[in-house]
Amino acid sequence: MKTTLVCSGGLDSVSLAHILAQDGKLARLVTFDYGQRHRKEVDFAARTATRLGVPHHMVDLIPLGAALHGSALTDAVDVPDGHYAEETMRVTVVPNRNAIMLTIAFGIAAANGDDTVAAAVHGGDHFIYPDCRPAFTDAFQMMQNAALDGYADIALHVPFVHLTKADIVRQGARAGTPFAETWSCYKGDAAHCGRCGTCVERQEAFDLAGVADPTPYADPTFWREAVANV
Known part of the structure; x- marks a missing residue:
């Protein structure tokens, strides 16, 4: 299996990069810059490619990201604090983001x-992000089968789609993922804020997985209150 991996530089995709590399299946990383305010994650993706010795395709989607306005990830909209389970986290949706990125990744793979x-x-994203759900990934595979019919036969590999973030931490730890070399925070400041949905989810996942979290947070205790209030 020669795999093109969509890698944001976050904990999930970097963990998957290390798992695939450990199995000798990682061929390349593809990363997208769509003008996200937490774009420092792009640097962590580049470091992952260098560390694992694979090509890194950087795709500039900044003009497109500007057209997909209205999200707290791309516009001057406050990133809400609190657990991902809260309805307010829907403001972080970028419409069709995964559909667009996967379409390009399939072209690069072909x-x-x-x-x-x-x-x-992964499973923790299902209720907020429709293009992270099994119904989407199954349908996307069918669409790509039709799009590349007679040219290429490419499978969509989503091993975390039914797993929790804690499951990913456990698997990533077994593959030797350097978690300090990943970025999750949606606010994109000098350090992880410790308060936004991705920071809370990250800290909760390490706690549930029983794996030490090497990440420095501006507010390292808020997550416990956020989780308790869900």
């Missing part, structure tokens, strides 16, 4: 002779 595209979507 052009390079890879037989698999991998994405680190």
Whole structure:
């Protein structure tokens, strides 16, 4: 299996990169810059490619990201604090983000002779992000089968789609993922804020997984209150 991996630089995709590399299946990383305010994650993706010795395709989607306005990830909209379970986290949706990125990744995989595209979507994202759900990934595979019919046969690999974030931490730890070399915070400041949905989810996942979290947070205790209030 030669795999093109969509890698944001976050904990999930970097963990999947290390798992695939450990199995000798990682061919390349594809990262997208869509003008996200937490774009420092792009640097962590680049470091992952260098560390694992694979090509890194950087795709500039900044003009497109500007057109997909209205999200707290791209516009001057406050990123809400609190657990991901809260309804307010829907303001972080970027419409069709995964559909767009996966379409490009499939094209890159086909052009390079890879037989698999991998994405680190996981079960914790299902209720907020429709393009992280099994119904979407199943339908996307069918669409790509039609789009590449007679040209390439490429499978969509989403091993985390039914797993929790804690499951990913456990698997990533077994593959030797350097978690300090990943970025989750949606606010994109000098350090993880410790208060936004991704920071709370990250800290909760390490706690549930029983794995030490090496991440420095501006507010390292808020997450416990946020989780308790869900």
